[in-house]
Amino acid sequence: MKGWLSLVPLFLAGALAAPVELKINLRIGEQPLRFGQTYQTPQGQRYQIEMLKFYLSEVALVRPDGSEVPAKGLVLADFRPGGPTQGVSVMKMDVPAGQYRGLRFNVGVPRELNHLDAGTQQMPLGVNSGMYWAWNPGYIFYRLEGLALLPEGNQKWVIHMGTDAFRIPVRLQDLQTRRVQINIPPSGGVITLNLDVSKAFQPGPGGAFVDWRQRPMRQLHGLSPETSLLMSVVYYHMQSAFSLAQ
Amino acid sequence: MPVPDDNPQTPAKVALGRQLFFDPRLSRDGKVACASCHQPRFAFSDGGKPVSTGIYGRKGQRNAPSLTNVAFRRHLFWEGRSPRLELQAVGPLTAHDEMGMEPDELSERLKAIPEYAKAFQEVFGEAPSLRSVTYAIAAFERTLLSYNSPFDRYQAGDDKAMSEAALRGMELFFSEKGDCFHCHVGPDFTDDEPRNTALYTVYKDIGLARATGKDEDVGKFKTPTLRNVALTAPYMHDGSIQTLREAVQHYNQGGQPNLNADALIRPLGLTDAEVDDLVAFLQSLTDESFTTNPAFLPPR
Numbered sequence: 214m215k216g217w218l219s220l221v222p223l224f225l226a227g228a229l230a231a232p233v234e235l236k237i238n239l240r241i242g243e244q245p246l247r248f249g250q251t252y253q254t255p256q257g258q259r260y261q262i263e264m265l266k267f268y269l270s271e272v273a274l275v276r277p278d279g280s281e282v283p284a285k286g287l288v289l290a291d292f293r294p295g296g297p298t299q300g301v302s303v304m305k306m307d308v309p310a311g312q313y314r315g316l317r318f319n320v321g322v323p324r325e326l327n328h329l330d331a332g333t334q335q336m337p338l339g340v341n342s343g344m345y346w347a348w349n350p351g352y353i354f355y356r357l358e359g360l361a362l363l364p365e366g367n368q369k370w371v372i373h374m375g376t377d378a379f380r381i382p383v384r385l386q387d388l389q390t391r392r393v394q395i396n397i398p399p400s401g402g403v404i405t406l407n408l409d410v411s412k413a414f415q416p417g418p419g420g421a422f423v424d425w426r427q428r429p430m431r432q433l434h435g436l437s438p439e440t441s442l443l444m445s446v447v448y449y450h451m452q453s454a455f456s457l458a459q
Numbered sequence: 460m461p462v463p464d465d466n467p468q469t470p471a472k473v474a475l476g477r478q479l480f481f482d483p484r485l486s487r488d489g490k491v492a493c494a495s496c497h498q499p500r501f502a503f504s505d506g507g508k509p510v511s512t513g514i515y516g517r518k519g520q521r522n523a524p525s526l527t528n529v530a531f532r533r534h535l536f537w538e539g540r541s542p543r544l545e546l547q548a549v550g551p552l553t554a555h556d557e558m559g560m561e562p563d564e565l566s567e568r569l570k571a572i573p574e575y576a577k578a579f580q581e582v583f584g585e586a587p588s589l590r591s592v593t594y595a596i597a598a599f600e601r602t603l604l605s606y607n608s609p610f611d612r613y614q615a616g617d618d619k620a621m622s623e624a625a626l627r628g629m630e631l632f633f634s635e636k637g638d639c640f641h642c643h644v645g646p647d648f649t650d651d652e653p654r655n656t657a658l659y660t661v662y663k664d665i666g667l668a669r670a671t672g673k674d675e676d677v678g679k680f681k682t683p684t685l686r687n688v689a690l691t692a693p694y695m696h697d698g699s700i701q702t703l704r705e706a707v708q709h710y711n712q713g714g715q716p717n718l719n720a721d722a723l724i725r726p727l728g729l730t731d732a733e734v735d736d737l738v739a740f741l742q743s744l745t746d747e748s749f750t751t752n753p754a755f756l757p758p759r
Contacts, residue, residue, distance in 0.1 A: 332545045332590065333465060340549045340590050343562045347550030348536045349670045358555070369517075369555055376670075436672045437665055 229311070232401035233284075235272070235304040238458060239265065239292060241411045248294040251362060254414040256422050259362040260370075262410060265292040266344060267355040268337070272318040274308050275386045277393060282308050287322065289337035289344065300405065313395040315386025316404060320451065321354035324377050346375050349435060354380060355451065357413060361425035370425050372413060372447060373434035379448055383455045394457055405458035412454035417446030461530065463543060466594045468601060474758070475578045476599030479592055481757040484568060486558035488514040493551065493596065494757070496523040500750045502687035503527065503603060509698025517556040520664060522698035527686045527749065530601040533651045537696045538667040539681035544597035545590075552589065562589035605686055605749035606646075613743075621743045628740025631733055639710070639737075641723050642682045648744070653679035657714025657724045658695055666696065678719050687749060689742045707737045 239246035241262075251259050269288050273281040284306035292298055321327075326338060331345045331352075339345070344352045355374040360367045374381070385406070386394065395404060416422040421442050424430050429439035436444065462468055479485060483492040496511040497503040503526035505511045510519045521537055535541040541550070551557040552565065560568075569575040569587035579587040582595065610629070612620035621629070631637035644650050653667045655678040667676035680696045694700040700709060711734060713726035729737070749755070 330542075330546075331549075332463075332543070332594075340546065340593060341562045341566075341588050343553065343589075345546070345549050347541055347547055347553070348538065349540055350542065350546070371555060378672075435669045437669055441672070 229309045229399060230307040231310040231397050231399050233306050233308055233397055234302050234403045236300050236302050236403055236405045237290060238300060238405060238407045239298040240407050240409045242409060246298045246410055255416060258425055260359050262359045264358045265410060267320050268322050269303060270319050270321060270323050274313045275315050275317060277312060277314050277391045284308060287337060289342055308397060310397050310399040312393040314391060315394050317384045319380050319382055321380030322352045327351045327377060349376060351375055363426060368425060368431055370431040381451050383452060385455060385457050407456050407458050409454050412450040413447045415450045421446055462601060466545060466597060468598050472582045472595050472598040473602055475582050476595035478758050479596050480599050486514050487560055491558050497526050499755050502690040502749060504691040509693050513557040514559045519556050521696050524683055525687055525691045526600060526603050527605045527684055528647045529603060531647055534681055537680045538670055539653050540670050544600050545593045548593040548596050565589050565592065603755060605746040607748045608746040609743040622739055624736050624739035625743040628736035631737055632740050637737060638723055643685050648685035649682045651681060653681050654721045655679045655717060655719040657717040657720035660715045660717055664697060675719055678717060685741060686744050687746060689745045703738045703741050704734065707734050
């Protein structure tokens, strides 16, 4: 009986699997992100984005009844000057055609992969990914870098979010209703996500914000008395930085 | 020497690693090599500078440690969180205040240099990549061995190798009075473990806690080797201590009040003469042949 049951999903998947492509638009607020363009934080600090790379893993589509259809794979999304920032395909998967309430995934590398010897891993892991964190074994999950245009001159800043504690769970389904947001016809389809990169600069409790005038804040990575609060603020906002496009 | 299975030492690989170690083209602005901050004549530390300067004049936050016998370190970096040299090297190559390279940028740049394209093909059977660069450099680093100091010669039976003062200092170092040897232990004078030596009451750089987030790890830094220590001033993770004498005095005074301080850190009650003797012992750990060995200097 047990054996028979476990065959059902396989059979369904085999019969109705539809190819789905996951695409991403980078945004600053409502606007498409452009490298080299100057933006402003809510506190009036001017900045430019120079790169964004992050891992997506444990992607799953959520059925109207709340059950999940997991998609295999770990991908590294890589956005840099000279490359596109809109409609960028980051992942292909096969899922049963049908209606879905939404999507969930993690920004990060699953724990069981995060601590393997990076010298022996293949892309998208391994040191050639540019995401290996040499001083703190494991990978950077979310890597955002740019310039702060300060009165004293341009200063480089980085936000590197990693370690198992900072894996970012993202849920893009309506938890209250069973509203269908994604419809995958048998011929397949595209799911497009907006990622509002500027969410990282939203203030946190007590108005704490990433203040590049202070040198320690230009390197948000790992924990320290000066940066731990801001790491939490950025982490918190990142969970709502993704949304389904349209 | 501990060599990982996936990176066997070969003469060609070591030669390539040496070339890379001294080559500033491995940095974004073409001005910074590993050897800029790890200079042979300072036992591969950063001669006199409390913190180092990376690309575009960007200043780092920590003192560059000596690479003496680094092949034997089980934990790398000041908080000791990196497990091996191959992976450690990713840090400086990619850090934006050290060499600041992206993996694809580095491999493109090296591919365009015919000698490198050829050498990587010969050594690794593939085009240069960040990974193969770190493997070659690690192979070179594993050759940086230094066991020819007066202390070593004394151990080998040369009774005249060390001065009287140094011999008295050695006694103190290994006695319960000086109590240095519990942490500075073994052939390289390090237990490779993170320890809090009560350098400050409030640490600006929190050390191991930066990675673990644990209160008890604040101020913990890996015990450094003391080999060639007379060549590697200034001292400690932040280069805040200028001379060996001041370093010994720090221990003699028992450090600053600190809740995390290691139990071994306490006032030692050493006389001035005993402090001098300990300094003389530390000076007897200098291996002159290490800084002049042609195999460790820039190629050609």
